Amino acid sequence: MAKPVILALDDEPAVLNAVERDLRQKYGRDYRILKADNSAAALDALKQLQERGELAALFLVDQRMPQITGTQFLDQARVIFPDAKKVLLTAYADTEAAIASINRIGLDYYLMKPWDPPSEHLYPVLDDLLEEWKANSKLPYEGIRVAGTLWSPQSHTVKDFLARHLISYQWLDVDKDEQARALVDAHGQGGMKLPVVLFPDGTILVEPSLHDLAKQVGMQTRAEAKLYDIVIVGAGPAGLSAAVYAGSEGQSVVVLERGVPGGQAGNSPKIENYLGFPTGISGMDLARRALTQAKRFGAEILEATEAKSVHAEGKYHIVTLADGTEIVGKTMLMASGATFRRLGVPGIDELTGAGVYYGAAFTEATYYRDQPVFVIGGANSAGQGAMFLSRFASQVTMLIRRDSQWSSKYLRDAEEANPKIERRFNTEIIEIHG
């Protein structure tokens, strides 16, 4: 696949060359850096990229140019590549125009000239924007294929793990796809073992554990040291915040996470009450940012790695993992949070992961497009789930035990205003079958 493009546009050759040099130095490995000294040439280049099916990730554009302003250029460029990040290079006198274009054309950032040193003024901004672009853009499919059925809980677990790590994969439904069935027949004992996961390097994993999957996709699953200042169990918001603060104080930190970083919060389609995100943020996005921040401060995050037992020896705390490995910490922080309370009714265990899901089931929501969905519960998680699912389902019915709801007002208001959501009170589940 061709590398995505970062386009620099400036009419002053000296500035353009300096921008290009700085961009190439930091991003040249992963992105193709294009430069143009006039808007017509830049728009031509973008149209050619579009025709070749290539992607533009970011535009870095001077505001003051002779033919059209940077803002006017970005207005035209976003028609060709709506997802590309838009950054204006401005002088002090242009800041008014830059601020006005934040809303008008969805400007992502304006940078004041000069930006030296780039490591302080340019790269942190672009790193953040490019990370966001990567997370949200639909990069062409590159490789991992998961063959399974919608009704196999282990297929759900694997898809959920990949999706929550923003790892793209192609889903091959054995019930609908000849090619998928052939793969499963060949490798998955005729469908007895699902899913079959195929990697671009030829590796095939059959009904893999999350630990094996994490290893195969290159995540860290082994600690680099034997002794740490702090061992943290759990990479939910609490564990990750602790890792950020401890790491930033120069402590050596390892975080053990048995599932996916983000914890419960990772299930939230939209967190609206977290400080600093006035328009809300998805739990997955929050987790991704927190993870990057913790790693930046040197914390090691061991994914799909469960702490099986802990004990103390003198002033040291020792965690034992499933494979018997021991990790020692001078301090240990248990941030293991909470898990969903399981609904104890007949039939539910057999169908969990196969039509019945805990959390908002990001991974599965699209498969229930135009179909009715039930959400059991009436509090905040249920409300967020119902709102999210209503984007896909034909109808979402919330089944609520009480005669009223105990949830945030903003969610109750949103549910009430959503024509696809029905709330059925005084309703208790006694059995599930399917």
Ligand SMILES: Cc1cc2nc3c(=O)[nH]c(=O)nc-3n(C[C@H](O)[C@H](O)[C@H](O)COP(=O)(O)OP(=O)(O)OC[C@H]3O[C@@H](n4cnc5c(N)ncnc54)[C@H](O)[C@@H]3O)c2cc1C
């Ligand atoms: C659907 C949903 C929506 C929510 N929305 C909001 C919201 O909008 N606003 C809000 O304020 N709160 C919200 N919450 C609540 C919020 O997510 C939790 O309060 C928060 O996640 C708690 O953080 P934590 O780190 O303490 O624990 P958790 O998030 O529970 O994280 C604990 C982590 O520890 C890991 N772990 C546990 N045991 C082990 C072990 N033995 N070894 C290794 N790892 C282990 C778990 O896998 C997990 O990742 C929501 C919760 C849910 C479920």
